[in-house]
Amino acid sequence: MDGREVGEVPAFGADEIATVCDDLRRAQPQWEALGPRGRSEHLLRWLDWLLDNERRLLELVQQETGKSWADASLEMSVALDVINYFTANAEGFLADRKVKPAGAANAVRRLRVQVRPHQLVGLITPWNGPLAGPMMDAVGALVAGAAVVSKPSEVTPLTWTEVVRGWREDIGAPPVLAAVNGDQEAGAAVVDQVDMVMFTGSVRTGRAIAVRCAERLIPCSLELGGKDAMIVLADADLDRAAGAAVWGGMTNAGQACVGVERVYVEAPVYDDFVALVTSRVAALRQGMDAPGSFATDIGAMVTPAQTDIVEEHVKDAVAKGARVLTGGQRRPGNGFAPTVLVDVDHSMRCMREETFGPTLAIMRVADENEAVALANDSDYGLSSSLWTRNRRKAEQLSRRIEAGSVSVNNALVATFQMPIPMGGWKNSGLGTRFGGAAGVLKYCRQQSVVEERFALKSEPLWYPVAPWRSRLMGRAVRLLGAHDWRRRLGRTPRN
Known part of the structure; x- marks a missing residue:
């Protein structure tokens, strides 16, 4: 740093x-x-x-x-x-x-x-x-x-x-x-x-x-890479969802492929959710604290080049009409202030490209259908989260989200469940880890191994070919494989 x-x-x-x-x-x-x-x-x-x-x-x-x-x-x-x-x-x-x-x-x-x-x-x-x-x-x-x-x-x-x-x-x-x-x-x-x-x-x-x-x-x-979406419905526990958005978006200074990068919130609770998130992001302590002290929440970016990308995404969003509610600027070393962006849309790089930094872009949506459509409007599909108190709705919507994992009423946790697969759809990868x-x-x-229970002197299919044996095998195949007696017995159909 x-x-x-x-x-x-x-x-x-x-x-x-x-x-x-x-x-x-x-x-x-x-x-x-x-x-x-x-x-x-x-x-x-x-x-x-x-x-x-x-x-x-x-x-x-x-x-x-x-x-x-x-x-x-x-x-x-x-x-x-x-x-x-x-x-x-x-x-x-x-x-x-x-x-x-x-x-x-x-x-x-x-x-x-x-x-x-x-x-x-x-x-x-x-x-x-x-x-x-x-x-x-x-x-x-x-x-x-x-x-x-x-x-x-x-x-x-x-x-x-x-x-x-x-x-x-x-x-x-x-x-x-x-x-x-x-x-x-x-x-x-x-x-x-x-x-x-x-x-x-x-x-x-x-x-x-x-x-x-x-x-x-x-x-x-x-x-x-990932551009992981978070969907917050009107019946969600907003306080918990806001806490998860901040942790999911800011952990490791946002440098996590499964981190929350974009949030879609139903209109009736949008303003309350944004207020909760903004106050918590603004309170984050940033810096490389002393070993064992646990005195800060997040540290710096690892490379200057990645810090440049975060800065470019924020500037691009602002130039296209977004507002910065907190953060938005570089800090000494490779630091970048924890940032909340609103009034965002999919014309902005912060909603389409992997930012990989301490930013949260929050977008208002009319309903769950718009939220899912926008979440799926991405070249990436690594992880996601869905927030609702309705278990049936969560189950239905999870089947519509195009991502390798869905965390319901939590963030990032699906990534570290070793009994289930962690993998990406679309440009987010091939194959999985864990599972x-x-x-x-x-x-x-x-490697398949086939072992004979009984070692016969010869097999029916082995040479030399014998007409009687071949005919017998053909009848046996019909008898055991057909599903009606006419075909089992090899009788021709009547015209």
């Missing part, structure tokens, strides 16, 4: 990344052979190490991002939740799945589906969550049995590099996790070396990664 240098890491070239990946591949078979329980033991020791080094790690998070201590602390909570959830469920998620055969001819066979991890998974993560972001993906891949090469953002590499060092050196875990640092070229080198890619970041970079993965015929999962077993199985390949 004050521009001082807090650390440095070496940049990796493509050849160095290739060497790292070769080492990871050599270590992976033994890691897979440990099984989910053995792998979980290492992950739980990692959790202990994280707790033992919590203060030091969160100070790194704060120093390289400019976060408030409260926002930095949330990252450790996410890391612990992810490790505890996946290690507790890994054995069940990865267990062989027995399947009932289909058709009488297959009744003598045993079917099962087993999974094998992709040998090497590549993670590329953004700068808004140096600890939580990589943890949300690395744990599922590791517990699945994959080796992981991770590239944190070149803007915030310090925390994750240290966390990976702790894995490799302090707890003595198998060398199946590595961090490589660098810019876009390093990210491209990772994509070229791995068997599966998990990327979180911009739509533009996500598209480029998807194209390269398609060329290499490897899978990818992409969690991209119970899917959060581990996405890093695996399915």
